[in-house]
Amino acid sequence: MTTSALANGLSSLKGSTVQLECPVTVTDSGNLHWNFRFGSQDMIYSINSRINPHLPADILERINITGNHTIGEYHLSIRELQESDNGIYECYITGTASVYRHQLTVIVDPSSVNIDNVLEDEKLQGTEGKDLIITCRAVGGQPQPDLKLLISGIIVAIGKQSLHFTLLKISRSYDRKTITCYAGNEEISHYQIVDSAKLYLNLKPLWPIFLQKSVSTEETVPLNVSCISHGSRPAANFTWFIGQTNMDVTINSTETKTLNLSTETFSVTSTLSYSVDRTYNRQMVTCKASNINV
Incomplete structure (x- = not known):
């Protein structure tokens, strides 16, 4: 006996209806059988348009033989597909050498x-x-x-x-x-x-920017300088350094934090107020923005 397998089989969703088409038609001298095979199971579903009455009730109520029966066309229709319908369906005409196979895969969505x-x-x-x-x-x-x-x-x-x-x-x-x-x-x-x-x-704070291009003050007037940084989440904290030794003077600063609702990020302005004398003349003042989570 020769077996002709259909190219890729058929896949259909659980609960849907599928029609398995037999590519041959039957003449008066033969009968067209539909069989189901899965593992050790081997069941006759139909002979021509007659459905096997001994099939389980759940199968009987869901299958039908379609096609133009007057020309010997018999297709197998299965509705409300179940996982148990997975398997190989064969159609063949008695007295011939060819068996045509459909591999049906019932697709079940994940939960x-x-x-x-x-x-x-x-x-x-x-x-x-x-x-x-x-x-x-x-x-x-x-x-x-x-x-x-x-x-x-x-x-x-x-x-x-x-x-x-x-x-x-x-x-x-x-x-x-x-x-x-x-x-x-x-x-x-x-x-x-x-x-x-x-x-x-x-988000890391963006590079801080001095709000003044240069700073000048008198010995008797505290240095007052501000830095701003945008785009941080959570809000950035500032550290201030001054002089050749990068002395940490952050304790002398105050911060203002503003939430930008459109970006959900913070802009932080830090202002340093620090008393200096002539030894600080032309010394560097540095502001650094950072946040602990980045």
Whole structure:
């Protein structure tokens, strides 16, 4: 007996309807059989348009023989597909040498898909300049679900059941970008299960800027100078140094912090007030902005 296998088989979603077509028609001298094989199971589903009455009730109520019977065309239709319908379906005409096979795969969606380490406010925390590993996992599904990870709508990684993607030394350009993970089946372009989060980074303060181009004062008047830094999260802290030995004079400074609601970052202004004498003339004053989480 010769067996002719259909190219890629068929895949269809659980709960849907599929029609398995037999490529041959039957004449008056033969009968067309549909058989089901899975593991040790071997069941006759139908002979021509007659469905085997001894099939389990769950199968009987879900199958039908379609096609133009007047020309000997008999196709097998299965509705409300179940996982138990996975297997090989064979059609053949008695008295001939060929058997035509369909490998049916019933696709079961995963129960959920999740991005690891997402906070209650749907934010995924990271730190500017450090590696960030993004992990996406699907729960359940048959066969193993395909995963797609997107950042701002662009696919950055694909996998099955679970995947890991590393953003190396993540830059602030990723801050507040949307991460989306889809789970489904690539073969039938079906992706209905989704989880998303927002990348939310601890951000370094931008380079501090003096608010004055130069500073001059009298010996009897305290030095008064201000620095500003933008773009930090959490808010930056300032350190002040003065003189050739970089003496720390931060204790003599005060800070004002302002939250920018559109970027959710802080601008910090620090003002140093320090009494100096002529020995400080032409000495350097340095302000440094930093935050402890970056």
